Amino acid sequence: MLIPIEKLIYGGDGLARGPDKTIFVPFVLEGEQVDAEVTEQRPGFARAQATRIVSASEYRIEARCPYFQRCGGCHYQHTSYEHQLEIKASILRETLRRTGKLEWTSEIATHPSPPWEYRNRTRMRIMREPEFSLAYFRFASHEPLAIAECPISSPLINRTIAAINALGKSGAVPEGIAEIELFADSADLQLMLELYCNPVPAQAWLEELLAGLRSSISQIASLAAFRLLDRQHSPSSAGEKPPLVFGAPFVTYRTQTSEYRVSPGSFFQTNRHLTQTLIELATKDRSGRLALDLYAGVGLFTSALAPNFERVIAVESATSSALDLRHNVPPNAHPVAQDVEAFLINREAQRFRPDLVIVDPPRAGLGERVARQLASLAALRINYVSCDPATLARDLRILLASGYAIEQIDLVDLFPQTFHIESVACLTRRG
Numbered sequence: 542m543l544i545p546i547e548k549l550i551y552g553g554d555g556l557a558r559g560p561d562k563t564i565f566v567p568f569v570l571e572g573e574q575v576d577a578e579v580t581e582q583r584p585g586f587a588r589a590q591a592t593r594i595v596s597a598s599e600y601r602i603e604a605r606c607p608y609f610q611r612c613g614g615c616h617y618q619h620t621s622y623e624h625q626l627e628i629k630a631s632i633l634r635e636t637l638r639r640t641g642k643l644e645w646t647s648e649i650a651t652h653p654s655p656p657w658e659y660r661n662r663t664r665m666r667i668m669r670e671p672e673f674s675l676a677y678f679r680f681a682s683h684e685p686l687a688i689a690e691c692p693i694s695s696p697l698i699n700r701t702i703a704a705i706n707a708l709g710k711s712g713a714v715p716e717g718i719a720e721i722e723l724f725a726d727s728a729d730l731q732l733m734l735e736l737y738c739n740p741v742p743a744q745a746w747l748e749e750l751l752a753g754l755r756s757s758i759s760q761i762a763s764l765a766a767f768r769l770l771d772r773q774h775s776p777s778s779a780g781e782k783p784p785l786v787f788g789a790p791f792v793t794y795r796t797q798t799s800e801y802r803v804s805p806g807s808f809f810q811t812n813r814h815l816t817q818t819l820i821e822l823a824t825k826d827r828s829g830r831l832a833l834d835l836y837a838g839v840g841l842f843t844s845a846l847a848p849n850f851e852r853v854i855a856v857e858s859a860t861s862s863a864l865d866l867r868h869n870v871p872p873n874a875h876p877v878a879q880d881v882e883a884f885l886i887n888r889e890a891q892r893f894r895p896d897l898v899i900v901d902p903p904r905a906g907l908g909e910r911v912a913r914q915l916a917s918l919a920a921l922r923i924n925y926v927s928c929d930p931a932t933l934a935r936d937l938r939i940l941l942a943s944g945y946a947i948e949q950i951d952l953v954d955l956f957p958q959t960f961h962i963e964s965v966a967c968l969t970r971r972g
Contacts, residue, residue, distance in 0.1 A: 546573045551632050551930060553616030553960035562586050568610055570598035570620055600624040606692045613680040615958040622656040622957060629962050630952055633930045641934030649950050654815050656957040660694040661813040664722040673709030675702055693958055697729045697760055704757040713753050715742035719769055726792050727813055731762040733792045735805050739769040751787050763788035765805030799844040802868050806861035808838045812955040820845045822951050822965045823924050829896030835881045836901045839865040847871045856884045885914035895920040906932025909939060916943035923968040930962050946971050
């Protein structure tokens, strides 16, 4: 079947119009003509795989990674990085229009990243058959794909992947470890390993594993072992025992203006080159009496806000991140270990009139209730840091209807080679 690709959409697919339904095709580019084979039929749409590029885009290039199109991690390695940024800006603008009913005709300022070796965190499965290997999921599958290297991850992470693979092939990685997360500091000089296990191996085995890894990679600062709780392989929740930790209890992550304690299980941004850019976009030229930092994590924005505000209230519900937040923030910042929605419906919070609110929610966004509660605070400014354009657009629609106007939108490319879009929308209260 010969089909023309109309455009790329969020999620990485190309969109084509068939005679009776929309067709989604991965690893293509807008304007290309491709021979495609339908792989899935659904009411109203189909999924297909390109079997031959009949007419290639001028932007098409050879992918750098040998696993591209087999691994589910990257989506855009077949096009130039400059074109990736154009794709993402176009998708962000169209999503604001289609989902948020917002016709944003002004510039979307784009902040590029080095396109390779940028990731400071990655999570991998363990394969033991046919031989030991760290693995990612195969594209559109939950089947593992053995990986020897990952070109978008930092050099220290890649050296550690090689060391773990070598130890595993020698039988030195204990049974029970299902996944490993690797987190490097800003300078790529220290590494924290988080093991997700069922069951957690004996302490002596874990100490031996850490010693074996350190014999090859001296920069491994700590190793923590979590128990797998469910099929989603989540780390320990608030009611669970803390992880076993060997070596340093945390990694110190430094930016140009602050340093942060990041403990096992705590969230931190994953692009080691653009963290400072994200901080500046969310906090720059803002000052006043009171700022709120909602979904504060370990205090990435709180620490930057504190010098310019009399008081900062930082709200974070995740146990590990909330503990790091308490350690990281200066004296005029008040950390609150609470769910954001519960915090906002509190009577005391409803009396606040903050000069600035920063929100950095997970991929699900704020949701209608939190967005309306947030609007009721009547903050002078809201800076919304988003990792999903669809939920951003949905939430902006509520905030704009509640008396806010968009002042600026920035696209911060934290995830080169992938479809993921990080953005910052700066809002001001009308009147």
